[in-house]
Amino acid sequence: MSGSEYVPARMLVLWCPDWPVVAAASEAGLPVDEPAAVLVANRVVACSAVARAVGVRRGMRRREAQFRCPELAVFADDPDRDARLFEAVAMAVEDLVVGVEVVRPGVVSVPVAGASRYFGGEHPLLERLVDHVSASAGAECQVGIAEGLFAATLAAHRSMLVPEGAAAEFLAALDVGELDQPGTDRGGLVDLLRRLGIRTLGDFAALAERDVLARFGAEGLIAHRLAGGRDERPPDRRRPAPDLAVTQQCDPPLDRVDAAAFLARTVAHRFHAGLASRGLACTRLGIRATTGAGEELGRSWRCAEPLTPDGIADRVRWQFEGWLTQGRRRGDGPTAGVTELRLEPEETVEGSALQLGLWAGGSGAEHTPEADKAARALVHVQGLLGPDGVHTAVLGGGRGPAEQVRLVPWGDRLPDEDRRPWPERLPGPSPATVFPEPPSATVLGADGTEIGVTERNRLSARPATVAFDPDGAGAGGARAGRGEHDVRDVHDWAGPWPVTARWWDPDGPGRRVRVQVVLGETAERPPAALLLCWQDGKYPKWTVEGVYD
Structure with missing residues (x-):
């Protein structure tokens, strides 16, 4: 059966909105009505609903987010924390249905067929699951059902039960930006599709696979399959032989996370090597443990990409943090140390994928x-x-x-x-120093008035003088006194280079124009070359984006 004819299994996805923020705020004791965000590399990767209500958005710089919401509580990204606290939610789901898979902290999936028959239909299952997770784990969640993990996840974002066989129709009307889910890194593909006039998943799915592969490559083909309501990978996965599982006896028993993390590293490399010897890589990992009191613990982790040894060890450590640390805080953790650890490859792909x-x-x-x-x-x-x-x-x-x-x-x-x-790309060479937070600058003409940019992206006058903060830009060697500005004459300049991308986005960067200037030397500093950027609608308008050596 070809990939285009294959109909994915019907899946149920339970999604806890803004889980990284929920976990961080919970650990810090922050009330739920306080705005909060989680940042990576000085950019927002998740924010609470209260923060979104005042204009904070994913991908926004920290400075802009705090400008829009001065009382914003900022937390660092911590996958260990997210996974540890999410274990309570996964256990609550497992109380009612079997086959729970943790897609990532904040999202779990289960096959819906057996559970819906047991509870008398999909609607009763949804209602029972939401109520039980709220009561047992104290977490707000949304549930969706559709064919395939991708469609079910988007259905969960909308608390929808998609009718059987209607996944492709459900996806067709959604914005193409839905392809850029957390952990997928498809922002560049989405931006390119929009610039090509492809606005919805249906528009993208209507393209021929051959054309998509030729223009967007393998990653684009995967996204094309998802947009059409199909699985990310063709249905050629196989159940591996039992001897590929790895069992480790723990003597003394593991009752601390640091000891489990140390052991996990060795077991993970042995597990990965066994799969690699058969030309396989794991995409769904089963972690099983037995305690000294005879308790059986287990969890499955689904991964978008084949797992590396470090990825396997990380998931084992996260799981032990959920069992040992968070479980004991809740009072439902194991009563004895783990005496046996078993890793099972529940789903594999060919090793060439890694x-x-x-x-x-x-x-x-x-x-x-x-x-x-x-x-x-x-x-x-x-x-x-x-x-x-x-x-x-x-x-x-x-x-x-x-x-x-x-x-x-x-x-x-x-x-x-x-x-x-x-x-509209800036021509080479690139600046030797580029600032994450560009310092301000003032560009003056020969008559002493500040230079601007016309509607045709031309400078209003020839640059004659540039004043900038050398403490921020670091140009010209020695640093000036605190609060002083370096004022230099312009010996030469090039440009302008306008950038008009994302002009339709009210939260976008707006119109920008770049200019290269060569500044003369002074008694204290040698000549300097700067990359200046003028930005429409922002204050200050001129900034020093980079310095050339």
Whole structure:
């Protein structure tokens, strides 16, 4: 049966909205009516409904988010915390239905067929599940049912029960931006589709698979399958042989998370090596444990990408935090230490889907003992500093210099190289220093009046003088006194280079114009070259975006 003819199984997804914020606020004791957000790399990745009501949005910079909501409580991203606190929700779901899979902290899925028959239909199942999770775990949740995990997740976002066989019709009317779910990194694809005039999932699904693969590559083809109501992967998965599971006896019994995390690292590498020897990689991991009191513990973790050894070890550690730390706080944790740990590959794909590499993460990277040693050192540093303590710089698409370099947390999947032409892109060479928070500047003409930009994206006059904060820009070597501005004559300039992308978005960056200027030397400082940026509707209008060596 071909992928296009295959109908995904009917799934139930339970979604806890804004779970990273809910978990962070719960651990900090913050009331639910206080605005809060979780940030990664100085950008909002999740925010509460109260924060959204005053204009805070995902992807917004910290400064802008706090400008819109000064009382915003800011938390760092902590996957361990999210997974640990979510265990209570997963256990509440498991009280009523079997086969629970944790897609990610905040989202669980279960096959709906058996459970709906037991509770007398899908509607009674939804009502019973929402009430039970609210009463047992104290968490607000929404539930949706549809064919396939992707459609069921979007149905949960809308608290919908999609009629059987209507998943494709349900998806067709939704915005194409729904493809960019947390952890998928499809923002670039979504932006490109919109610029091509493709606004809905139905528009995207109507394209021929051959054309999608030729234009957008393998990642685009996966998104195309989801938009059409099909599974992310073709139905060629297989149940692996029982001998691929790994069992570890624990002596002494594990009753602390740090001891479990240490053991998990060894077991994870042995488990991964066994799969790799058969040319397989795990996409759904079963974690089973037996305690000294005979208690049986178990949980399944579904993963969008094949798991690496570090990814396996992380999920084992998260699960033990849920069992040992959070479970004991709730009073329903195990009464004795874990004496046996078992990892089971509940779902696998061909090993070619996983290409390991040290720096690039692609198939061309050499996997050597030296690379393993360096990777272990970086993982150790990441363990000391947190998940966002170690990053890999990746060149990508974008028009400005700050947009062309992305910092990806170590261990996360690296995005594919962006080969798009990017019209209006700033020509090379790029600035040697680019500021995350550009300092302000003032650009004056020969008559001393401030220069602006016309409707035709032309400068209103020739730049003659630039005043900027050297403490912020760091241009020209020595730092000026606190609060002083460096005022220099302009010897030469180039530009302007306008950028008119996302002009339709009221929350977008607005019209921007970049200018390169060469400043003369002074008695205290040598010549300097700056990249200036003028932004419409923002104050201040001129900023120093970068400095050239």
